[in-house]
Amino acid sequence: MGQLIFRRLVFMIFMLIGLMAIVFAISNIAPGDPARLAAGPDATNEMVERLRVERGLDKPIIIRFGVYLSNLAVGDLGTSLHTRRAVVDDLARYFPATLELVLFSIAFAVLLGVPLGMAGAAFQNKIPDHSIRFLAVSGVALPMFWLGLMLQWYLSLELDLFPLGGRLGIMTPRPETVTGMLTVDSLLSGNFDTFRESVWHLVLPSLALSLPALASIIRVNRAEMLETLNKDYILNARAQGIGPLRIVTTYALKNAILPTLAMIGLRFGWMLGGTVLVEGVFDYPGVGLYATKAAVSSDFEPIIAVTLVLGASFMLVNLLIDLTYALLDPRVRSQI
Amino acid sequence: MQPLLSIRDLSLEFNTFDGTYQAIDRVSLELNPGEALGLVGETGCGKSVLTRAAFGLVPSPPARITSGSVLFQGREILGLSPREQRAMRGRDVALIFQDPMTFINPVFKVGTQLVDAIRAQQLGKVTRKAARDIALNMLDKVQLPNPVRQFESYPHQLSGGMRQRVLIAMALTAEPKLLIADEPTTALDVTIQAQILDLIERLVQDMGISLIMISHDLGVVSQVCSRVAVMYAGQIVEDAPVAQIFDSPAHPYTKGLLAAVPHPFRPEDRLDGIPGSLPNLYNPHTGCRFAERCPLAINRCVEARVAQTFVGPQHMVACTACEGAQIDA
Numbered sequence: 202m203g204q205l206i207f208r209r210l211v212f213m214i215f216m217l218i219g220l221m222a223i224v225f226a227i228s229n230i231a232p233g234d235p236a237r238l239a240a241g242p243d244a245t246n247e248m249v250e251r252l253r254v255e256r257g258l259d260k261p262i263i264i265r266f267g268v269y270l271s272n273l274a275v276g277d278l279g280t281s282l283h284t285r286r287a288v289v290d291d292l293a294r295y296f297p298a299t300l301e302l303v304l305f306s307i308a309f310a311v312l313l314g315v316p317l318g319m320a321g322a323a324f325q326n327k328i329p330d331h332s333i334r335f336l337a338v339s340g341v342a343l344p345m346f347w348l349g350l351m352l353q354w355y356l357s358l359e360l361d362l363f364p365l366g367g368r369l370g371i372m373t374p375r376p377e378t379v380t381g382m383l384t385v386d387s388l389l390s391g392n393f394d395t396f397r398e399s400v401w402h403l404v405l406p407s408l409a410l411s412l413p414a415l416a417s418i419i420r421v422n423r424a425e426m427l428e429t430l431n432k433d434y435i436l437n438a439r440a441q442g443i444g445p446l447r448i449v450t451t452y453a454l455k456n457a458i459l460p461t462l463a464m465i466g467l468r469f470g471w472m473l474g475g476t477v478l479v480e481g482v483f484d485y486p487g488v489g490l491y492a493t494k495a496a497v498s499s500d501f502e503p504i505i506a507v508t509l510v511l512g513a514s515f516m517l518v519n520l521l522i523d524l525t526y527a528l529l530d531p532r533v534r535s536q537i
Numbered sequence: 538m539q540p541l542l543s544i545r546d547l548s549l550e551f552n553t554f555d556g557t558y559q560a561i562d563r564v565s566l567e568l569n570p571g572e573a574l575g576l577v578g579e580t581g582c583g584k585s586v587l588t589r590a591a592f593g594l595v596p597s598p599p600a601r602i603t604s605g606s607v608l609f610q611g612r613e614i615l616g617l618s619p620r621e622q623r624a625m626r627g628r629d630v631a632l633i634f635q636d637p638m639t640f641i642n643p644v645f646k647v648g649t650q651l652v653d654a655i656r657a658q659q660l661g662k663v664t665r666k667a668a669r670d671i672a673l674n675m676l677d678k679v680q681l682p683n684p685v686r687q688f689e690s691y692p693h694q695l696s697g698g699m700r701q702r703v704l705i706a707m708a709l710t711a712e713p714k715l716l717i718a719d720e721p722t723t724a725l726d727v728t729i730q731a732q733i734l735d736l737i738e739r740l741v742q743d744m745g746i747s748l749i750m751i752s753h754d755l756g757v758v759s760q761v762c763s764r765v766a767v768m769y770a771g772q773i774v775e776d777a778p779v780a781q782i783f784d785s786p787a788h789p790y791t792k793g794l795l796a797a798v799p800h801p802f803r804p805e806d807r808l809d810g811i812p813g814s815l816p817n818l819y820n821p822h823t824g825c826r827f828a829e830r831c832p833l834a835i836n837r838c839v840e841a842r843v844a845q846t847f848v849g850p851q852h853m854v855a856c857t858a859c860e861g862a863q864i865d866a
Contacts, residue, residue, distance in 0.1 A: 433639040439594060440634075441654035441707060442627030445619075455644045530644055531691035 202527075206520070213516045217509060218270070224508045225266050233499035239282045269505075278509075279502030283494055288506045291491060296510055297381025298368060299480070299487030303472045305384075305403050306411035311465060314415045315458065318422025322430060322457075323449045333419060340416025345475055349409035349482035356405060363405050366484035369398055406483040410475050414468035421464045425457035432456070459530060466522035470515040539611055541715060541747050542568040542591075547605030549583075549590050552598060556819045560586050562771045562826070563605070563842070568715070573741065573748040575758030575779070577794075578768035581815065584751045587768075588717045591615075592630055593622035610714070627658035631708035633737075635720040637700035641692045647703055648672060648688035651710075658711035675706040679736060698729035705736065712744050719751045734761060755798060759783065764851070767791050770816055770826035777852035787854040790827045825855065833858040 236253035237244075244252075253259050257268060272279065278288035321333040357365045368383055369375065376386040376395055384403070387395035429435065430453050438452050476489030484490070488507045495503035527534045549561040561583050568574050576584050589595050591607045591614070607615050609629065614622070626632075634640045642650055651672040652665055663671070669688075676684035679702040692700060701721060708716065718737055722730040738761050741748045752758050758765055759779050766776040767790065775788040786792045793811040800806055813830035824839035825831070831838070838857045846859045 433634065433636065434642040436594065437632075437634060437640040437704065437707075438642065438650075438654075439623075440592075440626055440632040441657055442623050442625075443653060443657040444623065447653070447657075452642055452645075456642070532643060532693050535691075535693070 206524070209520050209523075213513070213520075216516060217512055220512045221269075221505060221509055222266065224505050225269065226262070228501040228504060229262050231499070231501075235282070235499055235501060238499045273509075278506040281495065281503045282500040283498045283503075288503050291503060292488065292506060292510060293381070295486060295488045295491045298383075298485065299473075299476050299489060300514070301382040301384060302403060302406055302410065302476060302480070302485065302487060303469070306407040306472055307414065307465070307469055309407055310411040310414040310418055310468065314418030315422050315454075315461065318419045318461070319426055319449060319454060319457075321419065321423040322426030322453075323445075325427060330423075333423070337416040337419040337423075340412045340419075343412065345409045345413060346478040346482050348412060349406065349479055352405045352409055353482070364402050366402075366406075366482075368402050368485060369395065373398055406479050406485055409482070410472055410479045413475075414465075414472060417464055417468060418461060422457060422461040425460050426453055429453040429457040455529060459526060462522050462525055462529075466519045469518045473511045473515060538569055540567045540608075541570045541572075541610060542566075542749075543608040544587070544591060545606050545608070547587070547591070547607065548603045549586065549595070549600055550603055551600050559818050559821055560600075560771050561590070562821070564768075564771070564773050566766060566773065566776070568747055568749060570714070570747055571745060572764060573738075573750065573762040575762035575765040576749055576751045576768060577753060577755060577758055577765060579753055579815075582768045583771040584768055585719050588719065588749060588751065589632075592626055592632075593617070593619065594626075594632075624660065627654065627708075627713070628660075628711050629713055630715045630717065631711070631713040632717045632719060633701070633704050633708045633721050636724040637697050637704055638724065640704060641700050643692055645691075646688070647690050647692060647695070651676075651688070651703070651707055654707045655710050671710055672706070675710045676703070678740070679703075679706045679709075681706070697725050698733065701725060701729075701733055702736070705733075705740070709740055709744065709746070713746060715747045715749070716741060717749045717751070720753070721750075722757060723752075723754075730757075737761065755783075755794065767794070770818060770821075772826055773855065774825075774827060775852075775854045775856075777849065777854075781849055781852050785849070785852075787848050787852065787859050788827075788856050789831045789833055789858070825857070 234249075236249050236256065236258050239256070240249045240252050257265060260268075269279070276289060278292070280286070281288050281291055284291055317333050317336070321330045324330045352363075353365055356362045364370070373395060376383065376390045376392055379386050379389050383399035384396055387393070387399055426449070430449070432453075435448060435453060438448050443452070476485075476487055477493055478489070479485070480487045480489035481493055488510065492504055492507040495501075495507075544564060544566040546563045546565055547561055548559070548563050551558040551560055564583075564587060566574075566576075566587075576588070578584050586595060586600075590600065590602060602615060605615070606613055609625070614625065617625070641647075648669065652668040655668040655671050656663060656665070659668075673684050673688060676687065681687055681699060681702045687695065687699065687703070692703075695703065705721075716737075721737060722733050725733060734757060737748070737750075740746070748761070750758060750761055755765075762779060764776070764778050765782045767774050767782070767788065769790045775782070775786065775791045777787075782791060783795065786795055790811070793809070796809040797811070799808060811830055816826050816829055818826075822839045823842055824837075825834075825843045828834040828838040833856075835857060843855045843857055844860065845853050845855050846863050848854055848859055848864060850864075
């Protein structure tokens with residue numbers, strides 16, 4: 202087990218280097234002169250050229266990639282042109298916010314999606330199944346930025362139930378930073394009002410971000426449950442007189458959840474990417490919004506850094522999923 | 538004596554995309570307490586569906602019971618609610634199945650599944666601790682080596698024979714009145730087959746359980762059962778004590794089956810197969826479903842339902858050609 206984790210982590214490093222190489226190459230092909238943008242519109246050509254040499258932008262791409270990697274090894278991700286801060290500091294500020302949003306969304310999607318998929322299978326082709334399928338199809342069909350706007354318009358502007366955006370009200374004091382996740386930090390400092398407010402701010406963006414994931418989790422789990430409920434061991438359980446509730450929620454679910462888990466891992470990755478849209482709509486200060494702002498100002502170092510962090514999170518989550526597999530299925534466990 | 542199980546004129550069909558499949562056609566079958574009945578017939582003839590449908594184990598839809606009744610200890614059980622049916626299963630009637638590899642849940646420990654089954658059979662009236670003791674005792678009875686260790690094992694760590702022992706233990710802990718063994722040895726290799734058959738035979742006798750042994754292996758049936766019912770394409774064609782089935786089979790299908798059994802001392806002999814193949818059950822005629830393959834068939838065989846004829850004591854055959862041999866049973 203320990204050996205497997207170690208092997209996967211080492212392999213991850215190589216995948217991340219590959220990922221960075223791709224992003225690095227793309228950012229060099231993309232139009233826009235970083236030196237010109239960094240110097241500002243009023244700078245003279247000499248100033249731009251001086252900045253280019255200063256930042257090493259005149260060197261060939263392969264040298265610059267090597268320099269980038271060696272800087273990365275000592276924890277230097279460069280400097281953002283638009284915030285004028287070290288990218289590492291920016292990430293430390295924005296990434297916990299994104300992580301909080303994504304964890305909230307995935308928890309929502311899983312805690313709602315798995316039972317709904319289960320119910321759909323248990324009541325196949327009856328009214329609950331049809332209603333759940335309606336939800337699942339709309340979830341796949343609605344683009345999340347549009348859904349975000351509609352939620353803002355109706356639940357926030359019309360009904361005034363939720364805040365429009367952001368992480369906390371402007372007047373609310375920030376809790377002391379420990380994890381950077383406001384819900385956790387406010388609980389750690391015992392400030393329940395702030396906790397409630399931060400959760401309140403998370404509801405709408407989480408809804409928008411999780412609906413597509415919710416939909417696909419429902420669909421996969423429903424299909425897997427249907428298949429599992431037809432298995433021989435379910436017939437045997439029924440022949441023993443075991444009740445339908447226990448059969449569905451225990452005997453079938455523990456088998457059916459395995460493929461659903463793979464889907465959850467994939468959806469986590471989609472959500473990380475989806476934050477770019479949803480954080481934009483809800484003006485939520487996370488890495489998605491940070492990357493968007495960097496992209497419009499041809500600020501490449503933050504973009505590469507964000508890709509690196511999101512990529513690493515995605516890989517870690519999938520490692521976690523594989524370990525959960527082993528936890529749930531004794532046959533997988535005996536192979537590692 | 539009141540029969541333990543009495544199936545009368547049971548018909549069952551499946552509503553499928555291609556039409557209505559008439560899987561069971563007016564089947565009647567009786568089982569007395571303590572009796573061991575063999576139900577034989579080829580794959581797809583409805584043996585399993587018949588026994589499962591009687592106890593509410595065939596999902597409906599697509600299955601639909603169109604006529605008939607099933608009496609268990611004199612009580613009609615076809616119209617029972619799912620809850621009442623569930624209370625019967627495991628307690629009054631137990632089933633063991635063909636493939637111990639697929640009929641045991643792969644992701645739960647053997648012990649957990651046993652304890653769950655026992656608690657369901659006792660309608661939740663035993664504690665987990667007590668159920669564990671019952672389970673270990675039962676694992677010992679089915680001669681599973683090292684029961685305490687196997688209790689904590691997962692199914693994939695057990696061999697096929699061991700798993701079948703576990704499933705037998707699971708089925709018999711509540712000492713049911715009827716055991717339906719649905720080809721319990723088909724998936725096992727020959728030496729294990731004999732052991733499992735012996736085990737079932739012994740447990741059934743010790744506990745006074747009636748047995749229906751489903752099989753397509755006449756040898757297996759003759760070893761364990763005292764009576765045999767032969768099914769073909771959803772109909773029962775012959776029902777007689779074992780000795781009579783072997784010595785004086787009356788139905789042409791039964792004769793065909795016996796002619797296809799290899800002789801142990803003359804292995805070089807050619808075996809006689811039955812020409813033709815199974816009939817299409819989407820739109821069957823009302824007569825004998827074997828008629829198309831039967832050397833003795835006449836028009837009357839397919840025109841109307843074939844009457845049951847008794848050609849010996851307790852020897853029933855449903856064949857037009859045997860009508861002349863009727864005795865007063």
